Amino acid sequence: xxxxxxxxxxxxxxxxxxxxxxxxxxxxxxxxxxxxxxxxxxxxxxxxxxxxxxxxxxxxxxxxxxxxxxxxxxxxxxxxxxxxxxxxxxxxxxxxxxxxxxxxxxxxxxxxxx
Amino acid sequence: xxxxxxxxxxxxxxxxxxxxxxxxxxxxxxxxxxxxxxxxxxxxxxxxxxxxxxxxxxxxxxxxxxxxxxxxxxxxxxxxxxxxxxxxxxxxxxxxxxxxxxxxxxxxxxxxxx
Numbered sequence: 016x017x018x019x020x021x022x023x024x025x026x027x028x029x030x031x032x033x034x035x036x037x038x039x040x041x042x043x044x045x046x047x048x049x050x051x052x053x054x055x056x057x058x059x060x061x062x063x064x065x066x067x068x069x070x071x072x073x074x075x076x077x078x079x080x081x082x083x084x085x086x087x088x089x090x091x092x093x094x095x096x097x098x099x100x101x102x103x104x105x106x107x108x109x110x111x112x113x114x115x116x117x118x119x120x121x122x123x124x125x126x127x128x129x
Numbered sequence: 130x131x132x133x134x135x136x137x138x139x140x141x142x143x144x145x146x147x148x149x150x151x152x153x154x155x156x157x158x159x160x161x162x163x164x165x166x167x168x169x170x171x172x173x174x175x176x177x178x179x180x181x182x183x184x185x186x187x188x189x190x191x192x193x194x195x196x197x198x199x200x201x202x203x204x205x206x207x208x209x210x211x212x213x214x215x216x217x218x219x220x221x222x223x224x225x226x227x228x229x230x231x232x233x234x235x236x237x238x239x240x241x242x243x
Binding site for chain 1: 171172221231233234235
């Protein structure tokens with residue numbers, strides 16, 4: 016059972032445009048929502064994360080928008096650059112019970128073209 | 130510099146061989162994880178550990194085994210490699226669940242079994 020659904024699977028954006036990746040979750044116990052960025056030949060790296068008590072978090076050109084009632088969250092990359100071309104994973108975790116098992120989305124391959 | 134290291138980066142091995150993938154972290158994280166990443170990008174948890182002498186199987190059934198004798202070391206062993214084991218293996222670690230720290234991933238081991 017996939018608990019975090021991610022879309023689209025792939026995305027092509029022109030340089031300077033806005034890249035938007037969406038995720039939806041089912042488990043209302045999730046209380047931490049990170050995004051990871053993975054370049055070819057590397058492991059994923061934590062990019063930005065949000066907790067459900069806020070609706071938006073911004074770090075530079077990267078923004079997470081969070082809709083608790085809809086159980087959805089999204090990553091917006093403003094002024095997308097060719098260097099942003101990578102695979103992006105949303106994730107969610109439930110910290111109750113002393114465990115921090117993370118459920119990952121299926122990934123979105125972003126290509127930013129000049 | 131605190132980091133997580135995986136060796137080897139690439140491994141081509143014959144069917145039936147025993148192999149050990151190494152993972153070490155210098156951050157003092159108590160939690161460590163092994164993920165298998167298929168060509169379609171998806172990350173599958175195969176093993177995790179919440180501390181020394183603690184290991185659990187993940188969501189994806191795997192014929193591999195792990196051990197955690199030291200906090201910093203979390204090796205993965207395949208007793209008899211098969212072509213179906215060909216994949217990218219990623220090791221990760223995280224700090225205590227309090228505060229929901231993100232995962233730190235290694236660069237991965239790309240295993241090919243011929």
